[in-house]
Amino acid sequence: MRATLRLVWVLPALVLVGVFVYLPLVQNLQFSTLKWDIYSGSQEYVGLDNYAKLVDDPVFWSSLGNNALYAVVSIVFQVFGALLLAALIESIGSERWRRGLRAVYFIPSAISLTVAGLLFYFVYEPNLGPLNHALQAVGLGEFAQAWLGQESTAMPAIIAMSQWQGFGYSTLLFAVAIQRIPSEIYGAAAIDGVGPIRRFVHVTVPLVREMTGLMAIVTISGAFQVFNEVMVMTAGGPNNSTQVLGTWLYRSGFVRNNFGYAAAVATVLFVITLGIAVAQLWVTRRRRVEW
């Protein structure tokens, strides 16, 4: 009896997570087998039809491709770029400058993706946006264009905004990881006459490996959950060229009233994020063994 009573401590958390996180997950699988019109309330069991449609849907594949592109670019900038940048910052002698730069780079991550997305909607705007004006000012006027209005440039423009918004976050975390490296190690490297580049490659990179692995996973996982910035800047257009799984799910369900299909897209998203989460567990476990 007393043991059961002790469950009171975990009960609120368990109920919240169980009802609002796990239960919907299970229901989603069930919904993905329905043809479901939420307004008329009609539901019809269609088996795996929604998944079959998914495979034949070119927008689904291009959404998946856009997510993958997001992941690749984010890895380059927010994992490798951020690591390099953090090492550069931490090599500065003055603590005030280090702290100042880390903070400045982080600001875009503190403001919401909505504000950042709206801001860049204006930055990319063909007539008033500073991007085109800047190109004209430096004599590259022929490159001025409606960045978000064309299929070829819209996705790269959104991804570029995301890098601006997110790189300070990972830079900050790499900076923390670098600070945790014992200073004697760098001291020993200095005595051996190791230059800054070799020091980075042979000391910093191996010693922040766990953080690099975790950041890679966090970044990839984030890239497959992208929603906000696309919704705010293009809502998936023009002509579905900036659709990602999250926005395609939203559009299929909430705009086109095809909730069974949206649930099937959600299942794909679930399988991908679960795979990434398993990889994450594996990385953390390996780290624990090494310690």
Place this chain on the structure above:
Amino acid sequence: MVTRLSFLAVIARVFMWAFLLALAVVVVYPLLWMTLNGFKTNAELFGDPFALPLHWSFDNYQKAWNRGVSDYLTTSVLVTLTSTVATVFVSAWAAYGLTRVNVPLNRTLTAAILGGLMLAPTVALVPLVKMFQAMGLYNTFWALLILYTAFRVPFTTFLIRAYMIDLPREVDEAAEMDGAGRWTAFWRIILPMCKPILTSTVLLHILFTWNEYLFAMIFTSGTGVQTLPVGLTSLMSKHGTEYPVVFAGMVIAALPVVLLFFLGQRYIVKGLADGVGK
């Protein structure tokens, strides 16, 4: 030898600083542009996007405020405060149970709660909408409060649990000898000792809630229940031709979290660093 080396070193140093400062300009300029545009008129904005405002007036800020931003701000503050209290309390409560009380099935329950971290909110979206409609909570303040709490409890519990594990056992024994019950030990002894991690989790939760968009967009539609991120997009679609008003609204939305970051930088960094290994 020092002087011969230093020539190359100086060049490298100049390049490094040029790069770091250029990057800072790239980060800061759009934000500065946004803030300045909040002071301009439409004609000025379209005339020369790089120019400073001709006269500094808070007209646009006032207009934005009166056209809904004050409502969105109130909702955001309310949702943020209540969900912060709920999330941190439920999480600390669970963390205490998992680390300092001999809860049965401890490992399984820990895995069950922390496992929620792996699931993306997008995946649960369709069933959640149906569930909240059935409960009559769709388009209410409660929908956001519940969702923000439920989806952030795993992460927050993870952070607090990791901290509580490392608190010495003697504290609990001393409390027991003084005749303190579980509740007293939790409330009067353990929680105060957890103050640093609680500060981190509070700040991280505020950053999250203030900026959250997916749930806010799908679960609310009326002005009275919309938070700032969603409200801003409404402001944009309703007053899309008056860009300076939209810019003013964006500044009002961004300012509180930027200030919060500068004030609580140390705790936010610590929370992020501890939490990224979730």
